[in-house]
Amino acid sequence: MSEPLVIVGNGMAAARLVDELVKNVLGRYAIAVVGDEPRLAYNRVLLSSVLAGETASHDIELKPAAWWRDRGVTLKYGCIATEIDVGRRELKIAGDESIEFSRLVLATGSTPLRLNMPGAELVGVHTFRDTRDVDLLLALAARKRPVVVIGGGLLGLEAAYGLAKAGTPVTLLHLMDRLMERQLDAPAAALLKSLVERKGIGVILNASTTRIHGTTRVEGVELADGRRIEADAVIFAAGIRPNVGLAKEAGIAVGRGVAVDDHLQTSVPEIFALGECAEHRGICYGLVEPAYEQARVLAQHLAGKAAAYQGSVVATNLKVSGVSVFSAGDFIGAEGSEAILLSDVGRGTYKKLVIADGRLTGAVLIGETADALWYLDLIRTRKPIASIRAEMMFGRSLALPSKAA
Secondary structure (H helix, E strand, O other): OOEEEEEEOOOHHHHHHHHHHHHHOOOOEEEEEEEOOOOOOEOHHHHHHHHOOOOOHHHHEOOOHHHHHHOOOEEEEOOOEEEEEOOOOEEEEOOOEEEEOOEEEEOOOEEEOOOOOOOOOOEOEEEOOOHHHHHHHHHHHOOOOOEEEEOOOHHHHHHHHHHHHOOOOEEEEOOOOOOOOOOOOHHHHHHHHHHHHHOOEEEEOOOOEEEEEOOOEOOEEEEOOOOEEEOOEEEEOOOEEEOOHHHHHOOOOEOOOEEEOOOOEOOOOOEEEOHHHEEEOOEOOOOHHHHHHHHHHHHHHHOOOOOOOOOOOOEEEEEEOOEEEEEEEOOOOOOOOEEEEEEEHHHOEEEEEEEEOOEEEEEEEEOOOOOHHHHHHHHHHOOEOHHHHHHHOOOHHHHOHHHHO
16 A cells, blocks of 8 residues: 655645656655645746736746646645644645645755845835746736836845836846855846846846835835835845745754754654755755755665765856856855866856866856766766866867867
8 A cells, every 4th residue: 555645835845856756766655745826836937927918827837738748646736735744644624624644755845035124014025936926926016117126136136037028117226245145156146236227127136125105006216215106016136035834843853944853854754745845954956956966865765776965066057137146056166276268258158267286176057058967977976087188168069069069
């Protein structure tokens, strides 16, 4: 008889875990997926494309309904998990339903931060995180009224781009001195800023927002230096917080995220966590690729195979506000490392490769990212690069012509 395996969350991490499970242990587990969003799992990375009108909402679904059904997966979406009864091995769902489990996986993701400031409760203050937010922002964009986006990381840039592409005047405010400071060095961030501004988005750096003005709805925002920016709406995109409430109430150990070991197991045996809600060796990644790596390891572990998660080389490989951006590894450059640079501001391209001990340890690419995955493989595998050092800046086809052909 199949063991009941319940996954809480129906996002990208959960979908990848199910995909890996059916490859490794088809038939061993009766899999049920419980998610609070009222739709099939979708590619969250493409939300800005939906907002910009470049992609239809139904086109970002990761798997069609038939895929889940054909693999015997029970889907319960639009359902809120309210409690984990560790002793009885039951997951309780709003509406007094409960599901028994032999093993439970938390893939509860994260929620967007809403900054604590005067006016944050006004009508017209939104976040940008899921398809429900996109529906609200699409209605907002149709009004063509000025909007302020707070946060110059990936989410903020994507929200700003989607709104601007839809014809909305947008001002992006960022507290730090450069955009995407966790993924880009200063020159790359400066180039990205200029490319974003070319798309009609106003960008203000070192911008500390102190309050949102309005009586019942948003009328503008005020900065610490006294400047006031008129706006009909404000979008918070200043970070995320792992969803740990369900685990914490069940007595499962949490830090910033749900604490897991190298098998992705929590402090409670046979209860696991992965993705944005998980904290491994003190790190919450908040990115798609680490979640996929965790899903692969967890599926192998659940199949009884020897597998351990050792952490991830953090990499970003996306279109940010319509601009191709890639970064991985030590892109700043630790002491003792050296950097090779290639910059063409006119063409909107920038490339930086960081080398230490004869190996590629970090990279940043703006504009031209065709060789991003090759660079990432060099970083992850720590292959010596002495034989290709002179050509590697110009891409795989020149560095490895016979293999590229």
